[in-house]
Structure formats: structure tokens, C-alpha cells
Amino acid sequence: MTxxxxxxxxxxxxxxxxxSVFTFLLTVIVPSNPAMRWVGPHAKxxxxxxxxxxxxxxxxxxxxxxxxxxxxxxxxxxxSIRTHQPVxxxxxxxxxxxxxxxxxGMLLGFVAGIPLGIASAxxxxxxxxxxxRVFSIMGVALPTFWLGMILQLVFFKQLGxxxxxxxxxxxxxxxxxxxxxxxxxxxxxxxxxxxTAFGSALSHIVLPGITLAAxxxxxSARMTRATMLEVLGEDYIRTxxxxxxxxxxxxxxYALRNAIGPVITVGALTFAYSLVETFLIESVFTxxxxxxxxxxxxxxxxxxxxxxxxxxxxxxxxxxxxLVDLTQAFLDPRIRLG
Amino acid sequence: xLQKNGRVSWHGVVGLSVLLSILLxxxxxxxxxxxxxxxxxxxxxxxxxxxxxxxxxxxxIVMNNLYETLVRYDSVTGEFTxxxxxxxxxxxxxxxxxxxxxxGVKFHTGGEMDAEAVKFSIDRTIAGEKGxxxxxxxxxxxxxxxxxxxxxxxxxxAPLDIAASAAYCAHIFDPDFSDRDWFYEGNDSGTGPYxxxxxxxxxxxxxxxxDNYWGGWEGKHFDKxxxxxxxxxxxxxxxxxxxxxxxxxxxxxxxxxxxRGVPGVxxxxxxxxxxxxxxxxxxxxxxEPTGNPLVRKALSYALPYDDVIEGVMGxxxxxSRGVVxxxxxxxxxxxKQYTFSPETAKVLLEQAGYPDGGFKVVLTYVAGDxxxxxxxxxxxxxxxKLGVELEIRGMPWEAQIDLGAAADPNDRxxxxxxxxxxxxxxxxxxxxxMFETQPILFNFSYYSNPVFDALINAAKEKALFDRxxxxxxxxxxxxxxxxxxxxxxxxxxxxxxxxxTSLKGYVDNPAYTHVVFWYDCYREE
Numbered sequence: 066m067t068x069x070x071x072x073x074x075x076x077x078x079x080x081x082x083x084x085s086v087f088t089f090l091l092t093v094i095v096p097s098n099p100a101m102r103w104v105g106p107h108a109k110x111x112x113x114x115x116x117x118x119x120x121x122x123x124x125x126x127x128x129x130x131x132x133x134x135x136x137x138x139x140x141x142x143x144x145s146i147r148t149h150q151p152v153x154x155x156x157x158x159x160x161x162x163x164x165x166x167x168x169x170g171m172l173l174g175f176v177a178g179i180p181l182g183i184a185s186a187x188x189x190x191x192x193x194x195x196x197x198r199v200f201s202i203m204g205v206a207l208p209t210f211w212l213g214m215i216l217q218l219v220f221f222k223q224l225g226x227x228x229x230x231x232x233x234x235x236x237x238x239x240x241x242x243x244x245x246x247x248x249x250x251x252x253x254x255x256x257x258x259x260x261t262a263f264g265s266a267l268s269h270i271v272l273p274g275i276t277l278a279a280x281x282x283x284x285s286a287r288m289t290r291a292t293m294l295e296v297l298g299e300d301y302i303r304t305x306x307x308x309x310x311x312x313x314x315x316x317x318x319y320a321l322r323n324a325i326g327p328v329i330t331v332g333a334l335t336f337a338y339s340l341v342e343t344f345l346i347e348s349v350f351t352x353x354x355x356x357x358x359x360x361x362x363x364x365x366x367x368x369x370x371x372x373x374x375x376x377x378x379x380x381x382x383x384x385x386x387x388l389v390d391l392t393q394a395f396l397d398p399r400i401r402l403g
Numbered sequence: 404x405l406q407k408n409g410r411v412s413w414h415g416v417v418g419l420s421v422l423l424s425i426l427l428x429x430x431x432x433x434x435x436x437x438x439x440x441x442x443x444x445x446x447x448x449x450x451x452x453x454x455x456x457x458x459x460x461x462x463x464i465v466m467n468n469l470y471e472t473l474v475r476y477d478s479v480t481g482e483f484t485x486x487x488x489x490x491x492x493x494x495x496x497x498x499x500x501x502x503x504x505x506x507g508v509k510f511h512t513g514g515e516m517d518a519e520a521v522k523f524s525i526d527r528t529i530a531g532e533k534g535x536x537x538x539x540x541x542x543x544x545x546x547x548x549x550x551x552x553x554x555x556x557x558x559x560x561a562p563l564d565i566a567a568s569a570a571y572c573a574h575i576f577d578p579d580f581s582d583r584d585w586f587y588e589g590n591d592s593g594t595g596p597y598x599x600x601x602x603x604x605x606x607x608x609x610x611x612x613x614d615n616y617w618g619g620w621e622g623k624h625f626d627k628x629x630x631x632x633x634x635x636x637x638x639x640x641x642x643x644x645x646x647x648x649x650x651x652x653x654x655x656x657x658x659x660x661x662x663r664g665v666p667g668v669x670x671x672x673x674x675x676x677x678x679x680x681x682x683x684x685x686x687x688x689x690x691e692p693t694g695n696p697l698v699r700k701a702l703s704y705a706l707p708y709d710d711v712i713e714g715v716m717g718x719x720x721x722x723s724r725g726v727v728x729x730x731x732x733x734x735x736x737x738x739k740q741y742t743f744s745p746e747t748a749k750v751l752l753e754q755a756g757y758p759d760g761g762f763k764v765v766l767t768y769v770a771g772d773x774x775x776x777x778x779x780x781x782x783x784x785x786x787x788k789l790g791v792e793l794e795i796r797g798m799p800w801e802a803q804i805d806l807g808a809a810a811d812p813n814d815r816x817x818x819x820x821x822x823x824x825x826x827x828x829x830x831x832x833x834x835x836x837m838f839e840t841q842p843i844l845f846n847f848s849y850y851s852n853p854v855f856d857a858l859i860n861a862a863k864e865k866a867l868f869d870r871x872x873x874x875x876x877x878x879x880x881x882x883x884x885x886x887x888x889x890x891x892x893x894x895x896x897x898x899x900x901x902x903x904t905s906l907k908g909y910v911d912n913p914a915y916t917h918v919v920f921w922y923d924c925y926r927e928e
Contacts, residue, residue: 098805112532147451148605149587158604214637222641229647230638235629238609239438351633353603361448364770366802 073390077383084379085137085372089130092368099146099368120146133372143369147362152373155358160377161248162232163347163354167339169251169270170277175332178204178282182289182328183316189294197286204283209342213276213349220272227272228265230351237265273350277343281335288331292324299323326393333385340378438626441906441921444639446653449630450605452534453586455574455593456527459534459826463570465608465630467918469511470574470593473502473521473567478676478730478828478914483564487516487575487594491567497560497867502567504551509615510577511591511598518547523578535571535826537835542566560867562829569827570915596922597628606632616922623907623925640901643668649906649926652917654899655773656717662901671900672719676913677824678728679778681706681766681891682837684819686812686849692762693817697755699888702764702818703741704748705785712894715777719899723892725881726833730895730913732870733830733877739885740892748789760790764817767806770797775820778893793818807847819847828914829866830877834859838884850889855880 100116117123121132136143142152178201185197220227228234232250233243241261246253251270254262296302297320305315344356355374362370443464451460455470473488488502508516522545529539541561546554555563567573580592589602596618597610610628612620631648633639636658642648644665654662662668683702687694693702708722721729725738752760766782768775776797783793796816798806809815823845825832836844839859840851862876884890898911908924 095802098808101804149453149584150604155604217638217641221645229641229645230633231631235440235442235647236437239440239627348634349638351631351635351638353606357606357632357634358604365800 070387070391073387077387080383081376081379085134085376086130088372088375089133089368090126092366092371093126095366099366102146102365102367133369137372137376142373145362145367145370147365147367147370152369155370156355156373156377157248159353159355159358162250162352163340163343163356165249165251166270166273166277166343166346166352166354167336169274171281171332171336171339173274174278174281174335175285177278178285179289179325179328181282182286183293183321185286185290186293186297187316194290197290201283201286201290204279205287206283207279209276209279210345210349212279213273213346216272216276217349228269230269230349232266232269232352233262234265234269237262241265273346273352276346276349277339280342281332281339284331284335285328288328289324292327293320296320296324329392330389333389334382337378337382337385340381439624439926441625441628441919441924441926442642442648442650443628443630443919444633444642444648444651445630445917446634446636446639446651447632448605449608449632450602453589453591454531454533454583455524455576455586455591456531456536456572457534458571458574461917463915464917464919465610466574466593467570467595467915468597468610468628468921469591469595469599470576471595472569472573472575473504474564476565476568476828476912476914478912483568487521488567491564493563493867498557500555500557500563501548502553502555504553505617506551508594508617510580510594511613512577512580514577514579516575516577516594517550518553519550520578521545521553521575522547523581524575525573527581528572535569538566538569538572538827559864561863562867565827565829568914570918571826573827596624600627610921618922623927625921625924625926628921643901643903646903646905648903650900650902650909650919652898652900654901656715656719656899659719659899659901660717667904669902669904671902671909671911672897673911674721674728674730674913675824675896675898675916676728676731676828677822677898677916678723678726678833678895679775679893680723680726680821680823680837681893682819682821682846682848683888683890684812684815684817684847684849685887685889686815686851687817688813691813692755692757692764695755696888697751698757700741701748701751701755701789702786703888703891704744704751705789705791706741706782706891706893707743707785708741708893709743710781711778714781715774716894716896719897720894721897723895725878726837726884726890726892727830727877727881728833728895731825731828731830733833733874735874735878735881737878738881741885743785745785745788752789752791757790760786760792763792763794765794765796766818766820767796767798767803767816768820769800769803772797779820804847812849815849816847821845821847824916825914831859831863831866834877834880834884838889848889850884850887852883852887855883858883 100113100120100122103116103120121129133143145152145155148155181197185194188194217229221229241259243250243254243259243262244257250266251263254266302315302320305319343354344360346352347354347356348360359374362374445461445464447461450462450465452458452462455466458466471486473486474483475486476483487505487508489505491500491502493500504518510516525539525545528536529542541557541559541563542555543558544556546556548554557563574593577592589599591599596613596616598613600609600611602608608630612626633642636654639651640658640662643651646667659670663670683699684693689695692698712718712720712722722740724736724740727733752758766779768779779795783795786793807815807819823833823837837846838848838850838855839846840856858876858880862873865873865876902909905926905928906924907927909919
């Protein structure tokens, strides 16, 4: 097990190295002039040249890369060309909003998707199954920005049930300001007993949360259905039924435990994917998260910010993959990691 | 109550929790009074440059509520209203300008605004050579004559009151709090009615009223102002419709029409000083199409102006006549206006040696700007009929200007779509920034004509005493540009904004593009 973990960590380092080189090269290849942006508008050529030296842009690409990586490993992720703030500080500002949305959306997606998949598998070929499959495929196939806008039109404009955009009502910011503890509004408002803000934050996260949940919901329902069908056909399930175990116990303990592995794998990878998917959702719902920060960084070719966000997402992918494999081994002893 | 037969009653627990929540919520609600909050939703980042000596972008909407200028210009009446200066006068020769400052004005940082602070602020902006610093081009030196009198000595006669009222780079700030990094951390040291309460990554900026504001807080005013970046136009429209926002700008014509007639919403559309130009690459070698003035003229005749104005802008624009927009002095019917004439374009192409077209030109625009893209598409369709291929490249702004500044002019784009609005309400701002010989900043037509340069600079010096003579010179300069077809002046835009009808006190002032002076506004249902 230890050898496996060490080997995986080694591979993870190789992946991170590859991502960092590739992203760095991309930011170099794309035509841009960070020094010009750094010094501000109408700067003179001498000022731009001075900024190039200040930012280290006068050095060869490989030197710049190694200097960047060395600083990165020391915890200095550079300074954003656009905001003039340390990238790490910027990410710490934006990340909690994205994580809160992703966690909420993922929970919503999986809590609804897995039972839907089970119901679909148990009632294979019935209307429940057909309905569930159509629903799941829609969840996976619908473009998120379109779904978000439709939800806004229906639930905000037509029905007036949920707010349009943002993380919390504007007036709540002034009448019941949220004490910043973790940056997760739901959590912070709840533990400080600020129920006005909690209610506002909860109502604001519903529509973007549903939009984000659509994909994991569809995916987990489809995966659960497929793996459950396979497991339910196994001999040991037939034996359990023959022994008179209750169906509920067979499904939830014997079948689901063996069927859930691939769903967890997909779930973890979907979590990392959601970090990217939120780019569009955050734009539609004006959600002040990492997606908005990253999209602005890309448009203004803010290379330290692009590098920081990309490496963070790559790191998340790598770590989650590793955790998934270890969890699978824990849940299913047949897997031999060595 | 919570126990039934010795077991916990969960109904009781839940019921009590709900009751407690409601009570706590009520406590929270009544514990804070509701302030009057104005909300401005913007289509892009609300602040780019936080340093008042560098301003040159969207931050104009925020900065003009944090900082103040010596005077403010009303571009409709042509009058100046006192702000930090209560009065001013110029010498007979126009070389000395004396401003008498308002007494008892406090900076947000605690100090008092005086002549030394004014001198420091403008000197710092001039020395920094960033943003719109060049509005102070005429200033030779600044003298703090006494605590409340500041004197500007000029190297040539110039209307300094226009510079002193500019939306950018004319703001006065506290000399003791003027570190660039400090500004970029989201701080301000102005004298304006509002000061920064919070900033979330330049996308959500909240201002609160400055209690010691010299204008006082009698009457109706907003306590706080929120500036929020909402990229989706549909979301911004819905926010105004629902009353979540009081004001939004930069709507597309279709978006503006969608809001027409919506209860509680008012469309704001008046002629602005913003125009769209297609800057043509005049620096290409003679064997390249746009290196040939005949080809550039043909391109000018091939643009379907009326289709663009009606089809793209929904009538919220008028065809430009020259580079100076309608409504700003320097605009004149005497400037040549190209019309859509494919026949003339065809003849010109024949004269240029391209009877069947057979060449390609590259046009760049800012990706995401639908008005620019659709204008380019209409142009492309007409050029295709002449055998000319127009390649349309949507690019991030930085990448667009980078290509525009490529070392070899032949490697640059042929056509650069470009908006301009004035740094200060003066035609020189348009003609100099885009067409004067200079290292490439915004001169993406690479036009270089010493006669033109001399003419616009002479006009600048005439502007103070002989506005008519200056206008004639600017007209002549614009006709030079049209004759050389250095750029295609496409349309002068009307402002395309929407506000709640309950927002009172707002005046659209083209000299301060996109700015709402929130202190003058209030809400009345």
C-alpha cells in the first residue's frame, strides 16, 4: 500500500510538471504584453521595458519557468497582472464561493442521482426507468449556461421564487452582514446565528446549485443504474433473496456497496470537472467565484493568475484521483493496489 | 413538552428550532436599519486602475464618486460648475490660470485639501506619464500661491478648465496617502462624497458615504453605492426590471428594446461622445492593399452604413461625419462623409489595380463585442461581392493591441475596430490619440503626417481665444484624414443605458461617459 501511494505520488508530480510546462508555454505563445498592462495605460516604452525587467519578462523562457516554479513551491504564486494582488490571495478570496457552490451542487446531484439510478435499475424497463433515463440524459446533455438562464426565467421572472443572481441579497450585506470565517456563506452565517443571511444565502444558491447539479445528477443516475443492474444479476444477490433477506437490505447493503465504486470514481472526477464547469454558471449567476476570476485572467492574458488557477485545478484532479483509488481499495478488498 | 413517554419528541424539537430561528431572524432584522443603497451593474470589471493618476478605463464610474476635480463640465450647457474650486480666472494671454479653492474640504484620510495637495496631485499625475496625463500638456508649472489659491502657469494658451474637469487624471488626492500599491490594495484618499467600504476583486465595489463630505448630507442621498460587474446582459436587464439594480449601461439595441415599456424602467439614450472607427493600416508597404490610398477609399465606400446603424445599432447611433462625434465642438457638416457606394468602390479598386479584388484583408475587434462583430460581418458580405475577402478576428483586447504593435507594419492587422470617447471634452482628444505621429499607443492607423500634426496642435493653442478658428482647423485636419482614408468613421453612438424610474437626479453627461454622480441622485418611488 505504501509503495503504491509513493508510486502514485511520483506519477502525480510528473503530471503536475507536465501541466505546468504546457500552461506556461501557452501563456508565452499567446500574443500578449503583460508589461504594458502592468504599468497602466499610455505608458511610455521605457516604462514598459522597465516593467519587463521588474516582472522578469526579459529573461529566457526556461529561466522564467524555473524561477516561477521555485517561487510557486515556496508559496509565492506571483502577482496578478490585472489585480496587482498576490495570486494566492486572489484565489483565497474567490475559491470559497466556488467550493460552496460545487459542494452544494454535487451533494444535490448525488443525493438525487443515486436513488434515481437505484429506482431505475430495480424497475428496469418500466415507465420509472424510462423517465429516469430521459431525465438523466437531459441532465448530462443540457448546456449549463442555457439551463441556468431557463431556471432564471422560470423561477425568478415568472414565479418569483428564487433570486436572480449573486451570493446574498444586496440589502442583507448591510442589514445582516456575514462575519467572514471560512468564506462559505452558508456555514459562516449558520454558526454565527445570522439566520437572515443564512436564508438569503440559501435562496441564492438554489438556482446555480441546481444548474451545477444537473451533470452529476445525470451521471450518477446513469452509472448507478448500470452498475446496480450488473450487481443485481449476480449469484450472491439471488442467494440472498433465496435466504429471505429483506429487499431493502439486499439493495442498500449487499448490492449498493458493490455497485457504488465506479459511482464514487465518477463523482470525484466530476468534482474536479465542476471547478471548470462553474466558469459558465458563475457568469450567468454573477457568482463571485474562481470561474469569474479565471475567465477574466484568460481574457487579459494574466499569466500568473492563469498558472495559479490551472495548477490548482490540476492538483485537485490528481489528489482526487488518488483518493478515489484508495477509497475503492477500502470499499472493495478485491482490488489489489500492489 | 419535548418528551413523550420518556422519549424525545422530534416534532417538538423541530418546532422549537423553527420558532427560535424566526425569533433570531427577527432580532437580526430589527437590529440594523436599512440604508439607502444605489446599485449600478456594469458590463465589465468596475475598476481596472485604482491609482487616480493612472485612470483610463472602466474605473471612471467609481473614481468620480471617490475623487473630485476642481470643476465639473456640463457638456450640454457648456458651463463649468464649481467643485473643489469655488472660482477661477485666466490671465488675458491665457497663460496663467488661478483657481480659488473651497475651504474646509477634508480628505477621506483625514487631512485638509489645500493648494499644496492640488499641486502635488497634478504634478504626480504629470510626472507619472500614465493614463490621460497628457490633458495637462500645456502646464509648465504649478504654484501653491497660498493655502487656498493655486496657480497654473502654461507654456501655451489652453482651456485649462476643460482639463481640470476631466473624468480621468484630474482628481485631487491626499499627498500623505498616495502610494501606488496602497491604492491597488483598494484604498482611496479622495474628497468625494463616498469612500470605499469594500472591494471584492474589482468585481463588487461598495462605497459608503463620507460623513465629513463638504457638501453635507442634508436632503435625499444614497447612504451606500454598489458597483457590480455582471457580465451577462440578460442578467443585468432582469436586475433592473426586478428593481435589484438601479442603473445599467452598455446594453445592446435588442436589449434596450426588450426593456421599452417595462413598468418601473426608463431607457436612457442621448447622443454620446463615443464613436466607432475602423482604423486602416496606412503603414503597410505600397504593394499591400491597405498601403494604397485607393484601396482604403474603396473600403470606406464598401461599408453599408445604414444597415449597420439600423440592423446592428437598432437606430441608437448616427453615421459619423469625421472623427469628432456629433455634439462635441469640432464636429462639422463640412467634413467629408463617405456613403455606401459599391459602384464607386469597384471603380477605385480598378484604379488601384485590383479590378476583381482578389486579395484578403484582416480585421481585428474585441472578442465578445457583438456590435463590432456584426458590423464586420455586414462589411464582409459587401466586400465579398467585390472579390475582397475580409477575415474577421475576434481577439482579447490585450492580444489585439499586441498585434497592432507588431514590429513590422506588414505583420499587423489591416483594419482595427476601435471605440473612442474623450478623456476631456475636446476634439483634440480624438485627433491626437488616434492619428498624431507618435509611438504606437492608440494610433492603430499608423498615420503620420507632419502637416496634420502641426494643424491639430495649432488648433489646440487657438481653442481658448478663437474657438471658430480652432474648429476650422480641426475640420481641415479631419478632411485630411478622410482624403487619405486613414480610418473609416462608422457611427457616433447614443448612450444605451437603462435605469429605474425611481432613481431621480440622474443626468446623462457625455463628458463623463458611463458615470453616475450618486451624490446628486436619490430614490423616490
